[in-house]
Amino acid sequence: MTAPIIQMRDVAKYFGGAIVLSSLDWEVRQGQVIGLLGRNGAGKSTLMECLLGLRELDGGSVRLFGEDVAALSDASRARIGYVPQKSNLFEWMTPLQLLDYFKAMYPRWNAVKVDALLERWGFDALMLAKPIGRLSGGEQQRLSIIRALAHDPELLVLDEPVSSLDPAGRRAFLAELVDGVIERGTTVVFSTHILTDLERVALDVAFLKGGRIALQGPLDELLEGARNTLDGRRAEPVSLEDLFIEVTQ
């Protein structure tokens, strides 16, 4: 068995007096596609930021690709793609300038893929020359996704990546995830409240509750297990939404 891609041990994170993460242990293995679920305010974004080394921990440790995230090598950093919940793009740049800027930072950059996605996702010449701050929320989110996919990352961390997209945009994103990302064996951690999207792509789900991973397992097994063994009697079948409410209550 290969070492896990993400390894979190006894992680703690506080904001002032509020405990967001506490004694959190989590492992993600290579090639896993995991949906991270939890109620609003459960700490999903904080968990993702901690696992990427974007926030200092108040306890515990995080290892990515076997390295301590606090001293992550540039080589490992270049293997990660991240789509934050709020797009953190430079608003005064144009999409073209932004992509050129990031292209210079990564040793590997798939220009063919970037061009294809820009075209498929409706970035015409006019839009590519506009300051990012004047693009709509959905357009910024699409650009943020393209940026995160451009260097063919081996680990992709997506924090509510489709919250600003319309149904057609969400479907186009899912198609790219299936064809261009999962097919390559990329490890994906994906948080969303749109459970119907999640169940298409996530083979595993992890529930964050009370500052730790309260439940994790293969989605099919969790659904079928909940159906067969709830309270020891044959229960009504449950959907992912039922399971979400049951587990996070």
Next chain:
Amino acid sequence: MVLQPPQLFSIVTGSSEPIYRQLVEQVRRLVAGGQLAAGDELPSVREVASMLAVNPMTVSKAYSLLEAEGLLARRRGLGMVVAEQSSAQGSSRERAELLRPTLERAAREARELELDHATVLALFTHILKEPS
């Protein structure tokens, strides 16, 4: 004959039926009903995954289960085909059994709506007579 995924498969999300199970049931129904005959080639895992925007592993799992059941066979260079022994249509009792999951779901909803049996059966008879 190669059937195109849109004709062959459709999935419902938000259901209590995992997606791989929905795919398995659909192939069983198509074979039992004769729409898929022995030797017919199924679309590749990739094609189905891409068309439905689902994880390829989910499609792969469905195909593997159907292969283990003997309904599908893996043919070198061709991918998955409908197996020989499943060419004969099942008996009407076997085919009816494939309706069970759908009817169980309908029965549950009928109970929730507190409908009496006669009303539900009358409605089903009516629906059966509607042109498809």
